[in-house]
Amino acid sequence: MRMLLKISWLNLWRNRQRSIVMIIAVMVGLWGGIFAASFMFGLLDQRFKSSIEQQVSHLQIHHPEFLKDYNVKYYIERFDELYKNLSEDDDVIAFSGRTKVNGMLRTATLTTGVNIMGINPEMEANTTSLNKNIVEGDYPDDSFRNPVLIGKSLADKVKAQIGSRIVLTFQDSERELAAASFRVSGIYQTAATGWDEMHVFVLQDELNELLGYEKIVNEVGILTDDHEKSDAFAERYKDRYPELEIRTWSEISPELAYMQEMASMMYVIILTIILMALAFGLLNTMLMAVIERIKELGMLMAIGMNKKRIFIMILLETTFLTLTGAFLGMIVGYFSVAFLGKNGIDLTAVGAESLSEYGFDPIIYPVLEPYVFVVITILVILTAVFTSIFPALKALRLKPAEAVQAE
Amino acid sequence: MKTVIETKDLTKIYNSSVAPVKAVNKVSLDFVEGEFTAIVGPSGSGKNTFLNLIGGLDKPTEGQVIIDDTDISGMKESKLFDFRLKNIGFVFQSYNLIPVLTAKENVSFIMLLQKESKAKMEKRAVEMLEQVGLSEKLNSRPGQLSGGQQQRVAVARALASKPKFVLADEPTANLDTESAFNLLDIMSRLNKEENITLIFSTHDQRVIDRARRVITLVDGAVSKDEKFESRK
Numbered sequence: 001m002r003m004l005l006k007i008s009w010l011n012l013w014r015n016r017q018r019s020i021v022m023i024i025a026v027m028v029g030l031w032g033g034i035f036a037a038s039f040m041f042g043l044l045d046q047r048f049k050s051s052i053e054q055q056v057s058h059l060q061i062h063h064p065e066f067l068k069d070y071n072v073k074y075y076i077e078r079f080d081e082l083y084k085n086l087s088e089d090d091d092v093i094a095f096s097g098r099t100k101v102n103g104m105l106r107t108a109t110l111t112t113g114v115n116i117m118g119i120n121p122e123m124e125a126n127t128t129s130l131n132k133n134i135v136e137g138d139y140p141d142d143s144f145r146n147p148v149l150i151g152k153s154l155a156d157k158v159k160a161q162i163g164s165r166i167v168l169t170f171q172d173s174e175r176e177l178a179a180a181s182f183r184v185s186g187i188y189q190t191a192a193t194g195w196d197e198m199h200v201f202v203l204q205d206e207l208n209e210l211l212g213y214e215k216i217v218n219e220v221g222i223l224t225d226d227h228e229k230s231d232a233f234a235e236r237y238k239d240r241y242p243e244l245e246i247r248t249w250s251e252i253s254p255e256l257a258y259m260q261e262m263a264s265m266m267y268v269i270i271l272t273i274i275l276m277a278l279a280f281g282l283l284n285t286m287l288m289a290v291i292e293r294i295k296e297l298g299m300l301m302a303i304g305m306n307k308k309r310i311f312i313m314i315l316l317e318t319t320f321l322t323l324t325g326a327f328l329g330m331i332v333g334y335f336s337v338a339f340l341g342k343n344g345i346d347l348t349a350v351g352a353e354s355l356s357e358y359g360f361d362p363i364i365y366p367v368l369e370p371y372v373f374v375v376i377t378i379l380v381i382l383t384a385v386f387t388s389i390f391p392a393l394k395a396l397r398l399k400p401a402e403a404v405q406a407e
Numbered sequence: 408m409k410t411v412i413e414t415k416d417l418t419k420i421y422n423s424s425v426a427p428v429k430a431v432n433k434v435s436l437d438f439v440e441g442e443f444t445a446i447v448g449p450s451g452s453g454k455n456t457f458l459n460l461i462g463g464l465d466k467p468t469e470g471q472v473i474i475d476d477t478d479i480s481g482m483k484e485s486k487l488f489d490f491r492l493k494n495i496g497f498v499f500q501s502y503n504l505i506p507v508l509t510a511k512e513n514v515s516f517i518m519l520l521q522k523e524s525k526a527k528m529e530k531r532a533v534e535m536l537e538q539v540g541l542s543e544k545l546n547s548r549p550g551q552l553s554g555g556q557q558q559r560v561a562v563a564r565a566l567a568s569k570p571k572f573v574l575a576d577e578p579t580a581n582l583d584t585e586s587a588f589n590l591l592d593i594m595s596r597l598n599k600e601e602n603i604t605l606i607f608s609t610h611d612q613r614v615i616d617r618a619r620r621v622i623t624l625v626d627g628a629v630s631k632d633e634k635f636e637s638r639k
């Protein structure tokens with residue numbers, strides 16, 4: 001076996017140029033595959049993180065009717081108890097209780113529908129990254145009076161600036177129309193332009209007062225220490241609060257989970273296609289190698305090298321060819337992804353503004369998933385086996401008597 | 408003296424597209440231990456076919472090949488591989504060696520296939536290469552050797568496997584006169600001193616002049632079988 005390994009490895013270099021071309025092809029193919037997969041995972045990771053951080057959190061709790069009707073009167077009645085439970089829960093990093101109401105935003109020139117979010121600035125800042133997303137002006141604290149935070153895209157749409165007055169109109173608890181004037185204290189921007197256009201933030205206390213409530217919470221967003229724990233977490237609270245609707249991120253934004261599954265499938269498909277294309281190149285290379293060596297193979301069979309050994313010899317040669325390329329591809333892939341994962345790929349240069357409309361950041365940090373390498377290794381071995389079978393069978397079909405006489 | 412190979416009515420018919428060709432036609436011959444035989448005959452007379460049959464590389468249409476009391480004519484292909492490995496040495500006209508291995512490795516290779524121990528293999532490979540005058544070239548690859556030297560490595564390999572006989576298919580065809588004589592000297596010496604049974608197929612007069620038995624084939628049948636014991 002050691003001898004066969006040696007012969008196969010040395011045979012690989014008999015037609016140096018051809019082998020090198022093929023090794024480079026495999027290398028570049030896998031590099032591309034790894035890069036594409038990492039890029040995609042990076043994109044989705046970012047999308048996932050920004051959705052979780054900026055909008056969804058890991059879990060949300062509502063009055064079940066609120067989700068259907070979106071009426072402020074469906075608030076969380078046992079909020080004080082829930083507040084206590086969440087504050088004492090070790091799995092909870094932060095949470096934010098919000099008062100939410102649908103309304104209209106009016107400026108001198110334009111009227112548009114918005115979701116008005118009454119927040120406690122400190123709790124919200126701990127739960128979502130709203131405070132970090134301020135691009136102009138200030139994130140309000142308790143000292144502000146009538147502040148409103150609006151999204152950059154909304155500000156552009158209604159031509160509002162820091163200090164602009166805007167009027168928010170909504171139904172109060174008595175179903176009367178209430179209107180109040182707010183001053184734009186800050187403009188925020190998340191990766192999701194569409195979302196920014198729909199959500200404005202005001203102080204919870206001020207909103208409650210306008211609504212005519214003491215203090216109500218329609219929505220609690222919870223950030224836990226691990227998004228994978230969300231399901232178990234939800235189960236625990238469902239037992240304690242059967243009257244509430246407790247949803248995990250994957251229930252709130254099923255597309256987030258779905259996209260990750262899709263991505264895992266996509267990269268396997270991409271790699272399979274790449275390797276299938278490479279398989280034909282490898283097949284061709286190995287068939288040529290067999291055809292060139294018919295006389296030699298005939299001689300080996302004549303002197304008594306059995307078919308099993310001949311088969312293994314060709315199998316090994318193909319495997320070496322494939323693995324060498326794959327190994328190099330994985331190394332180059334690993335380092336390039338590691339480098340770009342740290343430094344990011346700025347897509348704004350190639351006009352990626354539109355990406356943010358779909359909730360993506362224009363700077364992508366490719367993500368190295370260790371199991372990508374596991375899958376690649378398996379696929380590469382399958383490719384090597386698949387591509388070596390035909391040349392090896394071709395060799396086996398040779399009749400020693402004819403092969404040694406071949407021209 | 409001991410009979411190594413015996414053929415009985417050995418016949419090989421090729422079914423070519425035009426008409427069936429009787430490449431070997433009812434050949435019954437005995438080869439005894441220590442013989443040095445040249446199979447000669449015009450082109451297409453069946454020399455290769457005959458050698459392939461007695462070498463277990465091809466199966467007869469009719470008749471038998473008996474090697475040391477074993478009838479190989481009906482043997483399964485997988486068994487034949489093993490049989491050849493253990494009993495028959497081969498030297499071809501060209502492409503005898505594995506180009507990526509050194510002379511010593513090429514000679515060792517056949518013993519490796521025979522599952523010899525590593526130490527024995529080493530020793531015997533060196534010995535055999537010394538026998539053919541290549542002790543200086545143990546670590547040269549075939550590409551670094553002349554045609555004659557390559558053929559000598561092939562002879563060393565054939566002998567390293569301790570075969571019952573050695574089949575050589577026109578081993579001198581690609582050699583210049585000096586290399587050819589050198590190879591023949593070595594082979595006839597081994598024949599005499601080690602009592603190695605040699606069977607050549609050849610057109611080469613230089614080989615025919617050395618052989619102690621010359622069998623002439625015409626149209627697949629034996630037309631002459633001459634012995635020259637004096638050439639001892």
Ligand SMILES: Nc1ncnc2c1ncn2[C@@H]1O[C@H](COP(=O)(O)OP(=O)(O)OP(=O)(O)O)[C@@H](O)[C@H]1O
Pocket residue numbers: 402421422423428429430448449450451452453454455456457
């Ligand atoms: N595989 C084959 N299929 C059909 N016919 C064959 C085959 N091999 C040999 N023959 C025919 O059998 C006959 C004997 O061929 P063989 O090769 O044994 O002759 P040879 O004496 O070795 O000839 P040469 O001196 O040219 O090498 C020829 O007529 C040849 O055409």
Ligand SMILES: [Mg+2]
Pocket residue numbers: 454455
């Ligand atoms: Mg011939």
